[in-house]
Amino acid sequence: MDLDAYVNEHNAEWRRLDELSRRRRLNAGEADELVALYQRAATHLSLIRSRSPDPILVARLSRLVLAGRNAMTGTPSFSMATVGRFFTHTFPLTVYRAWPWWCGVATAFSLFTFTLIGYVAANPEVAGYFMSDGAISALVNNEFEGYYSQFLPQNQLLRVWTNNALLTGEVLASGVIFFPVVYLLFNNALNVGLIGGVMIAYGRGDLFFGLIVPHGLLELTAVFIGAGVGLRIGWSWVAPGPLRTRGRALAETASEGMLVALGLVGVLLVSGLLEAFVTPSPLPNILKDFIGFIVWGAFLLYVFILGRNAEAEGASAAIEGEIAQESLPAA
Structure with missing residues (x-):
């Protein structure tokens, strides 16, 4: 796996995921885009971990996946349940x-x-x-x-x-x-x-x-x-x-x-x-x-x-x- 080529190919998607994850409000189209980018970034993270586990890139993608997940589900709050x-x-x-x-x-x-x-x-x-x-x-x-x-x-x-x-x-x-x-x-x-x-x-x-x-x-x-x-x-x-x-x-x-x-x-x-x-x-x-x-x-x-x-x-x-x-x- 050529890691540099892989990063160049998907870097724009990751930046877009990071951008959408930081927004407080999303319209319907942006919400759908966030879900798609989150799923793709999670797949990218799984591939990199299994084939070329560069620690810096793994840490970056892990942060992006977590941020994307939080943007979709909301920050966990205290619950008596x-x-x-x-x-x-x-x-x-x-x-x-x-x-x-x-x-x-x-x-x-x-x-x-x-x-x-x-x-x-x-x-x-x-x-x-x-x-x-x-x-x-x-x-x-x-x-x-x-x-x-x-x-x-x-x-x-x-x-x-x-x-x-x-x-x-x-x-x-x-x-x-x-x-x-x-x-x-x-x-x-x-x-x-x-x-x-x-x-x-x-x-x-x-x-x-x-x-x-x-x-x-x-x-x-x-x-x-x-x-x-x-x-x-x-x-x-x-x-x-x-x-x-x-x-x-x-x-x-x-x-x-x-x-x-x-x-x-x-x-x-x-x-x-x-x-x-x-x-x-x-x-x-x-x-x-x-x-x-x-x-x-x-x-x-x-x-x-x-x-x-x-x-x-x-x-x-x-x-x-x-x-x-x-x-x-x-x-």
């Missing part, structure tokens, strides 16, 4: 598609954590390698319980919400290179396992589970989803599949990952509300745990029922308004 669709289709669909990954993460984390809890509970002297006797005594007698009531509820909410969002963001973003996810989850499992084992060894197991279950089930699930989606993003460039390039697979999976991250902000807000207002409340531990189980179960039902329904409907997880590569006209 779009927000509603995100929570009823897009978010549960993206989480549902990644369920083998985050369920695998949850299983590995839980097995390691409960094994460690059992080992430390049966061998309390192990905790001495990580904590002093004074630190163990303070943890058992007041620090663990006092952690959840040391701040006003609204301050505790913002504190745990931001901390958990940071951890979830870290495991999601670092999944592309795998190992940081394992390191971050291992540290958290070690911390939970060690504290749980110490509390049980000193006869405070009821307090440990009574305080950690109400918010911990949903909170940890959000972290597991972030880690699973992050690992899925990383795997997409290792094994992109037979019909996608590595770059395209990574871009598409990462785009879905960003949608998951957005939805998890709301999930972590709910777990933060539980930790700030339910966990330190004077309610009986069994009732607080029941509330935690109900909220956690409701979230799982939400993901699997709405996510599966969206999958069955053939819903797309692409950002609304984005033009997928395969939707461009072919030569």
Whole structure:
């Protein structure tokens, strides 16, 4: 393909498309011309990408195609319908598609954590390698319980919400290179396992589970989803599949990952509300745990029922308004 000759042949059309795209008002003839030029420019872009992908020309034509599309459809505006669709289709669909990954993460984390809890509970002297006797005594007698009531509820909410969002963001973003996810989850499992084992060894197991279950089930699930989606993003460039390039697979999976991250902000807000207002409340531990189980179960039902329904409907997880590569006209 002679790129210079191709540019000379179609440059006038591209300039005309650019001119029409910038106009605020078009008559009927100009509108028809805009549609035709947009379709032709999209075809030109597809040809150049496949046969002679000059980055400068690709960028120019991509801008022209996007401008032409916006001129025909109008600039996207905020819509409550779009927000509603995100929570009823897009978010549960993206989480549902990644369920083998985050369920695998949850299983590995839980097995390691409960094994460690059992080992430390049966061998309390192990905790001495990580904590002093004074630190163990303070943890058992007041620090663990006092952690959840040391701040006003609204301050505790913002504190745990931001901390958990940071951890979830870290495991999601670092999944592309795998190992940081394992390191971050291992540290958290070690911390939970060690504290749980110490509390049980000193006869405070009821307090440990009574305080950690109400918010911990949903909170940890959000972290597991972030880690699973992050690992899925990383795997997409290792094994992109037979019909996608590595770059395209990574871009598409990462785009879905960003949608998951957005939805998890709301999930972590709910777990933060539980930790700030339910966990330190004077309610009986069994009732607080029941509330935690109900909220956690409701979230799982939400993901699997709405996510599966969206999958069955053939819903797309692409950002609304984005033009997928395969939707461009072919030569």
